[in-house]
Each structure stands twice: as C-alpha cells, then as structure tokens.
Amino acid sequence: MQLVQDASRALQSGNAAILLGSFDRRAYADYDGLREQVTALVRQRRISSSVAVRAVTGGPREWVVRVDWQLELTPRIDPGPVERRQERVQLRVSLRCERWRIAHLDPIDFFFAVVDD
Numbered sequence: 799m800q801l802v803q804d805a806s807r808a809l810q811s812g813n814a815a816i817l818l819g820s821f822d823r824r825a826y827a828d829y830d831g832l833r834e835q836v837t838a839l840v841r842q843r844r845i846s847s848s849v850a851v852r853a854v855t856g857g858p859r860e861w862v863v864r865v866d867w868q869l870e871l872t873p874r875i876d877p878g879p880v881e882r883r884q885e886r887v888q889l890r891v892s893l894r895c896e897r898w899r900i901a902h903l904d905p906i907d908f909f910f911a912v913v914d915d
Contacts, residue, residue, distance in 0.1 A: 799851050801891060801898050802865055808830070808897035809869075809909075810847040814840045822892060828906070838911035839871075843881075846870040859893045871912065873874075883908060 801820055810814035814837045823829045839845070847868065853864040863885060871881040890902040905910075 799854065799862070801900065802849055802851065802863055802866070804887065805900070806847045806849045806867070809836075809840070809845050812840050812845065820900050822894055825892060825894070825901035827902075831911070832903075835906075835910045836873045839909060842872055842912055843871040846872075847886075850887075861888045861891045863891055863907060865889070867908065869908075879893060881912065 805817050805820045808814075808820070817836060818829075818833055821832065821911045822828060826832065846905075848868050851863060852866055853862075855862050867883075867885055867887045868892070869883040871880075872878075879880050885905060887908060888902075888904050891898055891901075892901045894899045
C-alpha cells in the first residue's frame with residue numbers, strides 16, 4: 799500500500815522519475831510507452847492525485863492491489879478547465895531484489911497525456 803501511495807505523491811509532485819522508479823522495467827510489458835505518456839502528462843499538467851486502497855490479495859512475493867485513483871489535471875500553460883479522472887485501477891506488485899515494484903497496471907490509459915485538439 800505504501801508503494802501505491804508513494805506513486806500517487808510522486809505524480810502529484812510532478813516527479814515522473816520517482817513514479818516510474820516504482821515500476822519493474824523488466825516485468826512491465828510497455829514500460830517505454832508508459833514512460834513517454836507519464837512524462838508528457840507531468841510536463842503538460844499540474845496534477846492533484848489521490849488513491850484509496852480497496853482490496854489487496856495474494857502474497858507473499860506478489861500482490862494484486864485494487865485502488866480508486868483520482869486525478870485532477872490543470873493545464874500548466876494558460877490555465878483552463880480542470881480535467882477530472884477517476885478510475886478503479888488494478889496493480890500487480892512483485893518483490894524483486896528486495897524491493898516492491900509495480901509489474902502491471904490496468905487501465906494504463908488512465909495515466910496517458912492529454913491530447914489537445
């Protein structure tokens with residue numbers, strides 16, 4: 799649960815590197831795509847992020863965590879309307895090299911950058 803809360807705080811502070819450091823690069827299927835999208839989102843928007851853990855199952859070296867995740871996204875340039883996103887997100891968290899890492903996250907598009915028209 800601490801890993802998920804730390805990821806939320808990193809997103810809110812605009813620190814894509816810390817957020818991405820929570821992921822297991824080797825196990826995460828599209829880590830490069832995730833990195834591109836999260837970096838673009840942090841560059842485009844000021845982010846308010848909160849998570850509420852709803853269920854944790856598994857163990858002892860792998861857990862599935864279901865959280866309600868909320869984002870409020872405000873444009874960095876020319877502040878306009880706030881975009882609100884809310885989603886039930888499922889993460890698979892694995893212990894690798896004595897550190898817990900996110901090995902899978904669904905839906906991933908919840909963290910995609912905003913496409914401006």
